[in-house]
Amino acid sequence: MPTRIKLQDGEYRLVEDPFTTIGDDAGLPPGDVIISLTRFQTEGDQLLSEGRKVGVRLEPAEEVEALVYDLPRIALVAVVFPKYRDGRSYTAARLLRERYGFEREIRAVGEVLREQAGFMARVGIDAFSPADGSTPEDWARATHRQRHVYQRAADRRTPAFAERE
Amino acid sequence: MYRYDTLDKEFLADRAAEFREQVGRRLAGEITEDQFKMIRLMNGLYLQLHAYMLRIAVPYGALNPTQMRALAQIGRKYDKGYGHFTTRTNLQFHWIKLADAPDILDALAAVDMHAIQTSGNCIRNTTADPFAGATAEEIDDPRVWSEAIRQWSSLHPEFSFLPRKFKVAITGSAKDRTAAKVHDIGLMMRRGRDGAFGFEVIVGGGLGRTPYVGPTINEFLPANRLFSYLEAVLRVYNRHGRRDNIYKARIKILVAALGAEEFARQVKEEWEKIGPAGDLPDTEIARIRGAFVPMDFDTLVNRSEAFEAAKAADPALARFARNNLREHKRPGYTIVEISLKAIGETPGDATSDQMDVVADLAERYGHGDIRVTHEQNLVLPHVKLDDLAAVHAGLKAVGLATPNVNLISDIIACPGLDYCALANARAIPIAQDIARTFADQDRAELIGELKIKISGCINACGHHHVGHIGILGVDKKGEEFYQLTLGGSGAEDAAVGSMLGPALPAGRVAGAIDTMVDVYLRERQDGERFLDTFRRTGVTPFKEAVYADAN
Amino acid sequence: MRALTANRLTDGEVVFWKAGAWVERFADAELFEDAEAGEAAEASAKTQQTVIVEPYLIDLIESESLWAPLSYRERLRALGPTNHLHHGKQAEGGAAIEALQHASGAARSSGRVNLIKRK
Structure with missing residues (x-):
């Protein structure tokens, strides 16, 4: 079974990934799937009624608000980074966590490099499919690199201004 | 500090x-x-x-x-x-x-400095009024807010991969020494009706390929709501700014495409969702403010006999005082501008020895405070008039007493093709040529305030669009040519310059400027600035004179 | 005639290809008369990831019976900044440097596209 790096109880681990990512035109295998927002909007009800877990792949140009109504039924959101420099999915993840209270997995897919680890963890992304072969140890090191942070964010780390109080 | x-x-x-x-x-x-x-x-x-x-x-x-x-x-x-x-x-x-x-x-x-976010599509270094804490015009000290922004923007989890770079400027009053209106966000300090202070928020100004003077999207933002508002602006930009074309990715393009009103509406909607949870606690602002408490200035009279005597004895000091001093908020003190534009040298360059001398002078005579201006000069913001002769002598000994601040030889120039991989043409030698043409200080003073700004490519690091005279280096089939613009301003009366005419080869630029200065001196009324003459006459007399021999 | 140039990884120094190695002086650069030899060298240079950054071929012209880069930008790279004549390769002086300084070709640099992307 394929794997992804998962943040669980503050630890980064390589864990098995029960989800299969399915393209819009591909046939559906049995089991848990990740599908596009478009496909979810037409086939989501059917798939969920079959008892599978369904994750939704959210492209950077898609509005996170389109998912809000269905969040209680969604097993995970895979936010896409088509290029490392495309930072729209940081906003999507942060809003999912902070504004819409989504507590299940948010997974980073696409050009996911360890240099982004600190930013991704801070906006509440907790699962990673790195494109650079980096390991859970690399991610743990990268996300713990800065002993202090200056902002409030979705990871609930204490910002410097609160540490100072 | x-x-x-x-x-x-x-x-x-x-x-x-x-x-x-x-x-x-x-x-x-x-x-x-x-x-x-x-x-x-x-x-x-x-x-x-x-x-x-x-x-x-x-x-x-x-x-x-x-x-x-x-x-x-x-x-x-x-x-x-x-x-x-x-x-x-x-x-x-x-x-x-x-x-x-x-x-x-x-x-x-080791000395509390870094190079974080001086490149990349993130929130860059904030520029603030170089006279902060020293000028009587100030409503509030912009350094307090700039330092808070420095911290808030450092490795920001959400806004480190924006569509394009993002620059913020903050003034301390209605007077603008930061080019706030041509920044991604310009914050101009305002006092509200109830005496509380806040910011006029200008978004979507910028230079580069598509220059804009930014529109005001909020006339008065209470200062304590700054960070939630910045978050709202950045979030709207991060989500909706263009990422398909590097030349259309700055926030100015988004603001222009949506219209300032619609952009402001979207920001407001987002801002209301964020609420005060996005603001820094007052205690943190107070902590930072504590670092910028007013200095323990001596109580002095406005006139320094020592300074007056020294000026009378030394015409060079008198000239320096005429051109490089600005009014300080406290009697007996002055703001000293140090020109990094010695005639024939590279604008903005300082040798290590010069830096050491500035450090020594700041320590001995300037409350240990040094500023850098966006016009590539340095400032000692708090110097006693009594000490001015000593400061001048110290500067003069290392070639830093050039008395030309705001004059025609005080030229902004980016590094250009002499260094930069992005440049199309050199900028520095053009600045050197022009400065040499106007090396006569009497003539420079007669001409008065005239801001020349030179960029070696369209990215406009030399701010050419907002120069009273702007010069843009272009590449014509592998040869360096220069396009001139007139009438720009980066101050509170911000404006983008208008094109003079066809680009000139390098060897003709300084001469063209000399010609335009002659036109200005002929047309000038009541001691008005070059910029004001241009605004009155338009481009025609300048254009006719520069291209006369081509006709 | 062409030469192959790059910047050295460790210090950014402008370097030129010479028989599989890199030299700092343009005057020491290997000259490619035929296109194929130059392109083969470029392909080989691109595998030297830990030695140099972004190699590319430049066109040359004759100047004072020596060769010089055709484009102004490349002559600047081979010489140093014109505002500090004692900085960069030009500080050494001599006939080879003067030939570069006196060259007057004009063309867009063949490396331009890469340079703009490089930052």
């Missing part, structure tokens, strides 16, 4: 340690140049024509003597004994070795 506490220091140390490891991985071949490029740019390290260039942040342009000496020392040890102050009030070293960069970042961190 703000002093870094343990948290700030550890933040820099952690970042420098990470970069050392990343450089090690690159040199060992574990990461490709493509992957490494992102990393080094996030640490201000560019590869230019002749070597690496390291751009060091000077947050809101403020330096203490220890920091200035550290920069001087880095210049000696790792560069060629000099550095280059930029229009973003940063300092660039142009001859850096990749293998030395981690040691340099450590040396910077």
